[in-house]
Amino acid sequence: MSQQLRVYVPPHPLIKHWLAVARDVNTPSVLFRSAITELGRWLTYEAAREWLPTRDMAVQTPLDTCNATFVDAEVPVAVIPILRAGLGLLEGAQTLLPLASIYHLGLQRNEETLQPSCYLNSMPEKFDPQTRVLITDPMLATGGSIMAGMSELVQRGIDPSLTRIVCVVSSPLALQKLGADYPGLIIYTATIDETINDQGFIVPGLGDAGDRIFGT
Ligand code: PRP
Secondary structure, three states: OHHHHHHOOOOOHHHHHHHHHHHHOOOOOOHHHHHHHHHHHHHHHOOOOOOOOOEEEEEEEEEEEEEEEEEOOOEEEEEEEEEEOOHHHHHHHHHHHOEEOOEEEEEEEEOOOOOOEEEEEEEOOOOOOOOOEEOOEEEEEOOOOHHHHHHHHHHHHOOOOOOOOEEEEOOOOHHHHHHHOOOOOEEEEEEEEOOOOOHHHHHHHOOOOOHHHHOO
């Protein structure tokens, strides 16, 4: 069966609410940060379906034995926040994935060329090929940053079909690029916005997520 990129926009009231708060230009930085944390939590909750490895075992309850399903802590799980803005989503993701290893990837988009350059990469040279990876980045605009991140992961042995991307606002252009190169990938996004302006910002979007999270 040929694989195809899957993009989920979960119809969840809390995701819609925190997206609305994040979009609002009048939301102050402290509340914007909370909104992105909450979006990280709920989008990660959705993304964990059929991704987080589990193991079935018998347990003894106070009354009887029964079969039960646990999270399998032996399969490695990694979260890759794309700095800086991905750190905001990481905070919520980490509350649900407390055993995950966190590998930071610092990518800065050049304001004129819109090309990303890498200033930090804490990933190992090779991952265990079974590793479940969750990438966090609030914005997939031209797609340059996420494509650079995916390339770093695949070079290090990560299977795109075991990878999930959690983002807040994504553009059709970025999704097309990901689908062309990584058809097995699955994305969880709070919304898809059609337009990217000349400065590379998604419209209506939510502005510069990194600046709004960190108050810069
Ligand atoms: C923003 C955003 C994404 C990237 C998206 O980061 O957080 O990482 O741009 O744009 P693209 O799809 O066109 O590559 P930025 O480079 O502004 O860095 P920051 O997170 O430090 O603010």
